[in-house]
Amino acid sequence: MLNKKVEDILNRQIERESYSSNLYLSMAVWAETNGLEGTSQWLYAQAEEERIHMLKFIKYVNERGGKSVITAIEQPPADFGNVKEVFAQVLEHEQFITGSINEIVGVCLDEKDFTTQNWIQWFVTEQIEEEASVNAINDKIKLLGEQNMYLFDRDIMAMRSQGAAE
Numbered sequence: 001m002l003n004k005k006v007e008d009i010l011n012r013q014i015e016r017e018s019y020s021s022n023l024y025l026s027m028a029v030w031a032e033t034n035g036l037e038g039t040s041q042w043l044y045a046q047a048e049e050e051r052i053h054m055l056k057f058i059k060y061v062n063e064r065g066g067k068s069v070i071t072a073i074e075q076p077p078a079d080f081g082n083v084k085e086v087f088a089q090v091l092e093h094e095q096f097i098t099g100s101i102n103e104i105v106g107v108c109l110d111e112k113d114f115t116t117q118n119w120i121q122w123f124v125t126e127q128i129e130e131e132a133s134v135n136a137i138n139d140k141i142k143l144l145g146e147q148n149m150y151l152f153d154r155d156i157m158a159m160r161s162q163g164a165a166e
């Protein structure tokens, strides 16, 4: 049976993963309607991954005798200015999620829930990968500059099809 504090913080994460999925979906729509096909593909795939993360939390809470709570999700922004701004926001959001996952580890340790503490390690590792893949994209953007956005868009499409961002 899940401890109440652990259950509550896992439910908070369900809401955050759901928001992440919607945020990336909104960014994907922005990219697609601005002619950035590769960028939108990367973001649509990322939105799917976040939904899978959300489902992992839902299943875990339910399996451990808790009950997942499905809440209303805050509306994400719809306009992003340019690609550089999009990926700066993706990085900022992923850093926020890393902090959020670390807080779950902290609650698990405080409450001596070593089972959840062990289970959440998958997300600790996932966050290292997520931040690294977004950092790699931001490095490319810095190198290319705005005038070469067409090349960037082609490049990021290839990254997603090779699975580099997963």
Ligand code: OFO
Pocket (backbone or CB within 6 Å): 017, 020, 049, 050, 053, 094, 097, 123, 126, 130
């Ligand atoms: Fe982008 O990561 Fe979920 O957890």
